[in-house]
Amino acid sequence: MNTAAQTRFDNLHIDNNIILYMEDVSVSFDGFKAINKLNLYIDRGELRCIIGPNGAGKSTMMDIITGKTRPDEGTVFLGRDHNLLQMSEAEIARAGIGRKFQKPTVFESLSVYDNLSLAIAGSKSVFGAYFGKWRKLTGEQDDFLDSVLDTIGLTHTRARMAGFLSHGQKQWLEIGMLLMQKPQLLLVDEPVAGMTHGEIERTAELLTGLAGQQAVVVVEHDMEFVRKIARQVTVLHQGSVLAEGTLAQVQADRQVIEVYLGGGH
Numbered sequence: 001m002n003t004a005a006q007t008r009f010d011n012l013h014i015d016n017n018i019i020l021y022m023e024d025v026s027v028s029f030d031g032f033k034a035i036n037k038l039n040l041y042i043d044r045g046e047l048r049c050i051i052g053p054n055g056a057g058k059s060t061m062m063d064i065i066t067g068k069t070r071p072d073e074g075t076v077f078l079g080r081d082h083n084l085l086q087m088s089e090a091e092i093a094r095a096g097i098g099r100k101f102q103k104p105t106v107f108e109s110l111s112v113y114d115n116l117s118l119a120i121a122g123s124k125s126v127f128g129a130y131f132g133k134w135r136k137l138t139g140e141q142d143d144f145l146d147s148v149l150d151t152i153g154l155t156h157t158r159a160r161m162a163g164f165l166s167h168g169q170k171q172w173l174e175i176g177m178l179l180m181q182k183p184q185l186l187l188v189d190e191p192v193a194g195m196t197h198g199e200i201e202r203t204a205e206l207l208t209g210l211a212g213q214q215a216v217v218v219v220e221h222d223m224e225f226v227r228k229i230a231r232q233v234t235v236l237h238q239g240s241v242l243a244e245g246t247l248a249q250v251q252a253d254r255q256v257i258e259v260y261l262g263g264g265h
């Protein structure tokens with residue numbers, strides 16, 4: 001870090017309880033401000049739902065947190081120590097941010113167990129996996145893998161090829177793969193799209209159960225699902241926070257009703 005940047009960040013007061021700190025973050029694409037002076041603070045272990053109409057900037061915000069998109073200005077920290085704007089995508093993932101995209105991306109021709117064991121930091125070589133040469137897990141890692149299997153409810157599918165899992169089970173497996181890396185912050189994009197009613201219920205239990213151990217940020221359009229899991233809700237609109245609070249509070253907010261909930265979404 002250069003001296004000027006150091007001086008600037010020395011003045012930052014990030015509460016020890018905050019795991020994600022975003023302040024005055026803006027990014028433009030061809031002159032269009034997709035994110036506009038965004039402030040977002042996520043506490044350690046909290047579950048936060050992010051809602052907002054199409055084009056509000058939700059995906060762009062996730063892209064900034066994970067280092068895929070660099071903002072034009074602003075400050076983004078993981079805890080007090082990791083200045084995410086100075087880190088690569090890989091460094092950010094290693095520092096403890098896991099991102100689950102909408103579509104599951106598990107290795108279909110590998111077993112559930114192998115998918116999880118590959119996800120342990122350092123053993124991630126698909127080539128090695130296909131040729132049976134990946135590093136054997138230690139007893140401790142194996143125990144941890146079993147606890148993750150239990151958390152995601154897939155213990156009974158341990159030896160099954162991932163390609164034979166249901167859509168919901170693949171989504172849970174991918175969440176399990178992120179958990180293997182012991183993240184501090186999990187970003188989850190539209191987790192229940194395409195799920196059955198039963199899978200949606202199970203996903204609600206899974207995500208609410210995960211919060212506490214790590215912070216979980218869920219971007220979701222499905223308001224029924226948000227209602228099931230919501231504690232704190234942030235409404236994004238035109239790249240900024242429009243409202244924040246419990247679901248009841250944001251739903252009663254006049255501006256939210258005008259721009260979002262009243263707009264047929």
Ligand SMILES: Nc1ncnc2c1ncn2[C@@H]1O[C@H](COP(=O)(O)OP(=O)(O)OP(=O)(O)O)[C@@H](O)[C@H]1O
Nearest residue numbers: 029030033034052053054055056057058059060061
């Ligand atoms: N790489 C890019 N180049 C140009 N414009 C972009 C780019 N990425 C996003 N945008 C624009 O920025 C705005 C915010 O997009 P973003 O995808 O973040 O919204 P969103 O809230 O995730 O929407 P949705 O709910 O539809 O996924 C949109 O107007 C989008 O067209």
